[in-house]
Amino acid sequence: MESLSNRAKVLTKKPMTLAERAYLPAIFQGLSITMQHFFRAATKKQITIRYPEETRPFSPVFRGLHVLKRDEAGRERCTACGLCAVACPAEAITMVAGERKKGEENLYREEKYAVSYEINMLRCIFCGLCEEACPKAAVYLQADKMAPPRFERDEFIYGKDRLVEPVTPDNRSKRGIQLTPEQADKLRTQLA
Amino acid sequence: MTLPALGWQGLVVLVVFGVSLLIATYSTYAERVIAAFLQDRVGPDRAGPFGLLQPLADAVKLFTKEEFFPAGANRALFVFGPCLAMTTALMSSAVIPFGNVLQFGETAIHLQGIEINVGMLYVFGMVSLGVYGIMIGGWASNNKFSLLGAIRAASQNISYELAMGLALIAVLMISGTLSLREITFQQSSAAPFVWQDIFNWNVMKQPLGFVIFIVCAFAETNRTPFDLPECETELIGGYHTEYSSMKMGLYLFAEYINVFVASAVMSVIYFGGFNFPFQYDLRDWLVSAQGLELVTASNIITILGLVGLFGKIFGFIFFFMWVRWTLPRFRYDQLMRLGWTILIPLAIFNIMLTGGLITFGVIK
Amino acid sequence: MSPLFLFLCFVALLSALGVVLAKNPVHSVLFLILTFFTLSGHYLLLNAQFLAAVNIIVYAGAIMVLFLFVIMFLNLNEDTEPHKPALAKFAAAIAGGSLLLILVAAMRDIQPVGYDPANFNSQIGMVDKLGMVLFKEYALPFELASVLLLAAMVGSVMLGKRETGERNF
Numbered sequence: 001m002e003s004l005s006n007r008a009k010v011l012t013k014k015p016m017t018l019a020e021r022a023y024l025p026a027i028f029q030g031l032s033i034t035m036q037h038f039f040r041a042a043t044k045k046q047i048t049i050r051y052p053e054e055t056r057p058f059s060p061v062f063r064g065l066h067v068l069k070r071d072e073a074g075r076e077r078c079t080a081c082g083l084c085a086v087a088c089p090a091e092a093i094t095m096v097a098g099e100r101k102k103g104e105e106n107l108y109r110e111e112k113y114a115v116s117y118e119i120n121m122l123r124c125i126f127c128g129l130c131e132e133a134c135p136k137a138a139v140y141l142q143a144d145k146m147a148p149p150r151f152e153r154d155e156f157i158y159g160k161d162r163l164v165e166p167v168t169p170d171n172r173s174k175r176g177i178q179l180t181p182e183q184a185d186k187l188r189t190q191l192a
Numbered sequence: 193m194t195l196p197a198l199g200w201q202g203l204v205v206l207v208v209f210g211v212s213l214l215i216a217t218y219s220t221y222a223e224r225v226i227a228a229f230l231q232d233r234v235g236p237d238r239a240g241p242f243g244l245l246q247p248l249a250d251a252v253k254l255f256t257k258e259e260f261f262p263a264g265a266n267r268a269l270f271v272f273g274p275c276l277a278m279t280t281a282l283m284s285s286a287v288i289p290f291g292n293v294l295q296f297g298e299t300a301i302h303l304q305g306i307e308i309n310v311g312m313l314y315v316f317g318m319v320s321l322g323v324y325g326i327m328i329g330g331w332a333s334n335n336k337f338s339l340l341g342a343i344r345a346a347s348q349n350i351s352y353e354l355a356m357g358l359a360l361i362a363v364l365m366i367s368g369t370l371s372l373r374e375i376t377f378q379q380s381s382a383a384p385f386v387w388q389d390i391f392n393w394n395v396m397k398q399p400l401g402f403v404i405f406i407v408c409a410f411a412e413t414n415r416t417p418f419d420l421p422e423c424e425t426e427l428i429g430g431y432h433t434e435y436s437s438m439k440m441g442l443y444l445f446a447e448y449i450n451v452f453v454a455s456a457v458m459s460v461i462y463f464g465g466f467n468f469p470f471q472y473d474l475r476d477w478l479v480s481a482q483g484l485e486l487v488t489a490s491n492i493i494t495i496l497g498l499v500g501l502f503g504k505i506f507g508f509i510f511f512f513m514w515v516r517w518t519l520p521r522f523r524y525d526q527l528m529r530l531g532w533t534i535l536i537p538l539a540i541f542n543i544m545l546t547g548g549l550i551t552f553g554v555i556k
Numbered sequence: 557m558s559p560l561f562l563f564l565c566f567v568a569l570l571s572a573l574g575v576v577l578a579k580n581p582v583h584s585v586l587f588l589i590l591t592f593f594t595l596s597g598h599y600l601l602l603n604a605q606f607l608a609a610v611n612i613i614v615y616a617g618a619i620m621v622l623f624l625f626v627i628m629f630l631n632l633n634e635d636t637e638p639h640k641p642a643l644a645k646f647a648a649a650i651a652g653g654s655l656l657l658i659l660v661a662a663m664r665d666i667q668p669v670g671y672d673p674a675n676f677n678s679q680i681g682m683v684d685k686l687g688m689v690l691f692k693e694y695a696l697p698f699e700l701a702s703v704l705l706l707a708a709m710v711g712s713v714m715l716g717k718r719e720t721g722e723r724n725f
Contacts, residue, residue, distance in 0.1 A: 024403075027515075027518075027519065030518045030519060031514060031515070031518050033518075034230045034514065034517060034518040035230075035514070037229070037230050037231065037232055038226070038229045038230050038514075040232065046232070046233075046234060047232070048233060048234045050234070266580075266582075269582070269583075269586075308605060309605060309682060309683070310605045310606050310608075310609045310683060313606070313609035313610065313613065314609055316609075316613055317609050317612040317613045317616075317617055320612075320613055320616075320617030320618065320621075321612065321616060321617055323621060324589070324621070324624075327621070327624055327625075327628070328586070331582060331624075331628050339628060342628065343625060343628065343629075346621050346622075346624070346625050347625070349621070350618055350621055350622070353617070353618070370606075370683055
């Protein structure tokens with residue numbers, strides 16, 4: 001039958017020639033190949049990335065560890081509406097809503113806020129649907145951070161202590177609404 | 193032999209042991225660097241400049257690891273196995289002539305641990321004893337994979353010893369002596385220099401014997417492509433599956449010392465030992481043109497010969513590693529077929545060929 | 557009676573006793589190897605270097621490896637050891653005792669011949685001398701021994717040969 005793809009190889013089992021049976025020519029061929037690689041290591045640029053000093057660049061669309069954003073005044077944006085938890089296909093997000101007391105206006109932007117907000121990083125598939133669902137632009141997946149490995153399973157449940165971004169702007173994630181347009185352009189060129 | 197001379201020779205033995213250990217230590221580093229280069233990688237480069245302190249780091253790691261005894265193991269033999277492997281590996285380095293005589297006034301130092309007139313048989317005997325370390329360790333582990341590795345090591349070593357011995361017999365027919373020093377002297381180039389003697393080395397007279405010998409050396413040292421006793425894909429770790437910490441380290445060390453000794457023996461028997469071309473011309477030139485004393489010139493030649501021998505040895509060690517990272521492992525039936533149906537008949541043919549050539553006066 | 561000789565004798569006797577008395581057959585084989593080593597040491601003291609080396613290569617290096625090989629495969633622990641009847645033990649004791657008696661009696665009458673310093677040749681145990689004696693004076697026994705080995709080899713090849721239609725794996 002004729003081959004459809006014309007890529008079929010006919011396998012013939014010919015008896016080996018003397019040179020093939022003696023093994024040695026084949027062995028020397030193999031040795032010469034590895035020797036070429038040996039000298040290539042000295043001449044060509046090495047492709048190894050020496051990790052702690054060098055790091056591989058993240059992809060521009062990389063979605064990493066979550067962050068709960070603050071607004072320009074440093075107040076938490078999250079209003080605990082629960083849309084992110086509904087949107088989450090892995091059901092990784094849980095939260096408890098609470099009412100803002102008097103005198104807490106500088107802490108929480110909305111009248112209702114998340115008393116606790118937990119994301120289970122073992123369940124999370126980092127799809128980014130919470131980010132899209134959020135009406136207050138509070139939850140973001142950072143482009144440059146990952147959930148590091150830990151020894152215990154419960155350490156992977158991230159609470160507000162680890163999710164809410166720091167008050168000082170320097171420590172904040174580079175991705176998010178507080179970027180000025182110039183900063184955003186700079187980041188885009190940097191990531192591209 | 194007077195006592196001072198004995199003292200010097202004792203020192204030489206100690207130095208030889210120390211050098212063997214040092215070379216084995218750095219063989220682990222060399223193995224990893226060569227493997228990396230052959231595979232377009234970087235290799236160990238963190239510990240010290242170019243990773244040169246890597247063996248130290250490995251030693252610290254091995255010493256501080258947990259000493260583990262498997263349940264049901266024969267504890268005494270479990271410890272005895274790696275010790276025996278190390279001892280037999282080290283002992284064979286004692287008779288190898290690393291250099292000629294160094295003359296300091298009255299004292300003459302032979303750069304050889306001990307000279308015995310059955311040196312070749314001694315090395316051969318120590319190599320054949322090396323398998324006990326593996327067998328005892330493998331059996332005492334009380335683990336079927338270890339036992340299988342031990343059994344494989346035993347049958348492999350016995351099978352390849354035969355071909356190795358037969359390859360050596362052809363050399364003995366030419367040399368007529370079992371002493372390694374005598375064999376080395378016979379391979380020295382004639383003085384004054386004539387070009388027929390350019391390489392008066394046994395490998396020129398025994399190319400087939402050398403190929404057989406080097407294949408058997410690979411099998412005897414359990415190096416790839418004949419590392420069936422520790423074949424990871426089938427036997428986890430083979431005979432050292434159950435070993436950890438420095439007992440494991442002793443097994444690994446013993447393998448590298450065996451590689452060193454095998455390289456040294458090949459250099460001595462087939463590649464002229466500490467001889468190098470033009471050595472007598474160089475000595476005469478040093479005496480006549482540079483005005484050195486004959487003794488000083490001879491000492492310089494001896495040291496150059498020592499360096500040359502170590503160059504040959506390192507070349508062989510490199511070859512061992514080069515082959516390891518090139519060739520895949522043999523299957524066990526292929527290993528046995530190669531040993532019994534190819535190498536032994538070839539070795540016997542080589543003996544007959546050598547006998548014929550000697551009879552008709554082609555080689556002497 | 558050099559101290560080295562005494563030491564070797566001591567180790568040889570001790571390890572030979574160990575061969576018989578060891579409960580574990582693997583220990584027994586290892587003691588036997590040690591015995592061969594001490595025997596090689598004795599050969600060295602007698603200036604027979606070749607014999608010493610060959611003893612190690614052939615006996616310790618090859619034959620005992622095969623012994624160990626076989627014993628490792630046999631699961632020889634106390635559960636599988638067959639119980640011997642008292643009569644067999646008694647017969648074994650009698651036979652062994654009479655062998656010991658014969659050996660002692662034979663040894664008692666031996667007159668050890670000392671060496672004559674006048675015509676003593678220290679090179680008698682060297683390879684070339686041994687080869688000369690073996691291939692000239694004792695050529696016939698040597699060849700007969702090789703015929704014996706050949707017969708054994710042919711026999712083992714016959715036993716190991718696969719018959720038509722037989723499959724072992």
